[in-house]
Amino acid sequence: MKIALVTGAGRGIGREIARQLVEHGMTVFAGVRNESHAPEGTRPVLLDVTDGGQVASAAKTIGEEFGRLDILVNNAALCGDFGVAPAEVTAEHMRVTYEVCVFGVVAVTHAMIPLLRASGDARVVNMTTRLASIGLTSAADDLNAEWPMLAYNSAKSALNAITVLYANELRESGILVNAVDPGHCATDLTGHTGTRMAAEGAAVALRMATLGAGGPTGTFSSEEGPIPW
Numbered sequence: 001m002k003i004a005l006v007t008g009a010g011r012g013i014g015r016e017i018a019r020q021l022v023e024h025g026m027t028v029f030a031g032v033r034n035e036s037h038a039p040e041g042t043r044p045v046l047l048d049v050t051d052g053g054q055v056a057s058a059a060k061t062i063g064e065e066f067g068r069l070d071i072l073v074n075n076a077a078l079c080g081d082f083g084v085a086p087a088e089v090t091a092e093h094m095r096v097t098y099e100v101c102v103f104g105v106v107a108v109t110h111a112m113i114p115l116l117r118a119s120g121d122a123r124v125v126n127m128t129t130r131l132a133s134i135g136l137t138s139a140a141d142d143l144n145a146e147w148p149m150l151a152y153n154s155a156k157s158a159l160n161a162i163t164v165l166y167a168n169e170l171r172e173s174g175i176l177v178n179a180v181d182p183g184h185c186a187t188d189l190t191g192h193t194g195t196r197m198a199a200e201g202a203a204v205a206l207r208m209a210t211l212g213a214g215g216p217t218g219t220f221s222s223e224e225g226p227i228p229w
């Protein structure tokens with residue numbers, strides 16, 4: 001049986017990813033900040049990704065019981081500068097966003113790497129966004145015009161770069177690391193403006209979480225296919 005961990009699994013797309021992994025018959029640790037929010041069938045684990053003690057304790061819990069982790073979905077995120085024009089964004093907007101979207105991902109991944117290596121066939125899925133694509137946002141049909149979040153978009157661009165660096169190093173351990181964009185989903189993050197349901201947004205993460213051996217690594221894609229970096 002596969003062992004999975006999803007961060008930010010208490011609501012939105014992360015909750016759906018955790019739920020769908022359970023449907024695939026996996027043992028799923030739901031990383032949550034309130035244990036009562038974990039979806040049915042999952043194992044709640046207290047995991048504020050900015051709390052080093054909770055990150056270490058989550059790794060210890062999974063390690064002591066299973067000795068390995070087969071799937072890690074780095075889903076937890078926040079957007080600290082929604083509705084703030086780039087010129088108005090402060091270092092504090094950047095800090096709160098990067099704490100979760102960048103440093104939190106590295107903290108969790110770093111803590112789980114020994115368990116991912118022990119799997120021998122692990123998958124890491126990093127939830128990013130097409131807004132992180134410098135290729136797309138610098139083009140004429142500029143996504144930034146509609147969603148110009150300096151902190152959030154650039155934090156996800158950093159996460160894309162991090163995805164490639166992990167992918168390159170970890171492929172020798174059979175670990176495939178990919179970044180995915182769930183599309184514009186109706187969740188708290190978007191003020192429920194998205195046109196896709198959270199369950200639909202989860203689909204691309206599921207695909208990358210369940211890749212067969214020798215599958216792609218170091219990619220950035222949505223359900224429709226590759227996205228330019």
Ligand SMILES: NC(=O)c1ccc[n+]([C@@H]2O[C@H](COP(=O)([O-])OP(=O)(O)OC[C@H]3O[C@@H](n4cnc5c(N)ncnc54)[C@H](OP(=O)(O)O)[C@@H]3O)[C@@H](O)[C@H]2O)c1
Pocket residue numbers: 007008009010011012013014032033034047048049050074075076077078100104127128129130181182183184185186187188189190194
């Ligand atoms: N929705 C979209 O249209 C869209 C588009 C592109 C990419 N994405 C990405 O998809 C992922 C899920 O987004 P979503 O729309 O489902 O967001 P959401 O509904 O706002 O949920 C965010 C999740 O992150 C968790 N979280 C925030 N700060 C945390 C922390 N310090 N430690 C642990 N968990 C924390 C929240 O936990 P609490 O419940 O405890 O607050 C919540 O479970 C994110 O990575 C997002 O960037 C979403």
